[in-house]
Amino acid sequence: MRLTVLGGGGAYPTPERGCSGYLIEHAGFRLLLDPGYATLPALLEHVGAAAVDAVFVSHAHGDHCAGLNPLLRILHLDPDHLSPLPVFALPGAVDPVLALDADMKLDDQADVHEFDAGAELTVGPFTLHTASLSHFVDNVGLRIETGGVSLAYSGDGGADPALRSLAAQATVLLTEATFVEDVPPNSRGSLSSAALAAEYANLADVGRLVLTHLWPGTDPDDASRTARRGYAGPIDVATPGLIVDVR
Template identity: 40%
Template sequence: MLLMRQVTVLGSCGAYPEPGRACSGFLVEWDGFRVVLDLGYATLPRLLAHCPDGAVDAVVITHEHPDHCIDLHGLFRMYLYGENRGRKLPLYCTPGVLDRLGALEPEVDLRTVFTVRELPGTYRVGPFELGALLLPHYVPNAGIRLQTDEFALAYTGDTGPDPLLAELGRNTDLYIVEATDRAGERQQQHRNLLTAEEAGYWAAQAGARRLMLTHFWPGNNREAAAAAARSTFDGEVLTADEDLVVRLGPS
């Protein structure tokens, strides 16, 4: 069996998906182990193109906003009624996720499918040590770090500027950072989202080797976002585009 060490972009939009795209979602594969980071609008069909029947080993959801979690409910229904019926799937999430999704179909219990572990926390997830830090947002949001002896990846979910971003992404091989660049964001009194320039700044503070920008506000120019990030970050800057595959770890 060919062992894959890679991350595949399932979705890259913030708020709602643009045509042909999806909201936040990433598939991380490491030597046959598959973990999903977020499942926003329109990510489930893309996940199924890579993992038929939704056959993944764990799911991590950063927070309860639907552009990060709504398609988890579709995956739940696949496990409830489909070929994976009876199999329990580990789910790591902030507390509000179950409340938000449970309201969609209160007559069924999400815990019949998911073995739930609360974030923030530190867990062993297959080959990874999973760590999480609470980052500023409108609701509790967990920045995620996946680490092996050889490799580290971090993902912010949504976040405002915060020194914890440097800690979360410290010396990572790949740092996936939201770069919403919503109009007027810098004028907000209480910051809950980043600009691309700020994403670059925090990746530089973390000492990350590569930066991937994601969570683009619909209609934003992604090339301009990458240029803004490069003004504050000297490493490689990638933009998350659906179906982009990035190799992980030592070559």
């Protein structure tokens, strides 16, 4: 399984990186995970829009799903694209995105599969285990398994202790680390830090830690150094173009 980072920023895009966005590939199948603001151009550097086989959205915030709109626009305007794109999301999570450009009927390009947190899904060669993880809105983390390896992902629920169970002995943990060390009071329990991500990675005994969803302006080296204090395994920061072979 291969993870390619398309964004990795939280809240809003910056000149350095778009928001959350990840391409997961295995056996020729391409799963687009959380296409947030400004991630479509990065996706198109790797594959064409029609090469995406399915999309998974963890929650309704635009920095995790707004990129679905331009992706569907491309498919709508492509006369050779005939099949709707499977989109997996919590009930109602992608409705606002699909409502954009209503005159173009972009929702016809999406085959939405709604599920409840805790569901197990089969998407192409992947088995997806989902779990509710706390955030300001309903959010799911997931564990993607295929070929004997696993990738755990928090969505924006990296502060939830349930992430430890979801990520137990995962090959790679890709987790939200919005802040470096101290989480502001109004975000505690809903957003995480590099320090807490490292603690959970250590407790879950994961093979590799990838920090993502950094607050705009955060120095990735600061996040990595802070995580190093709590986790001894390999650490990456999700920056556009980062490729992690999950094996």
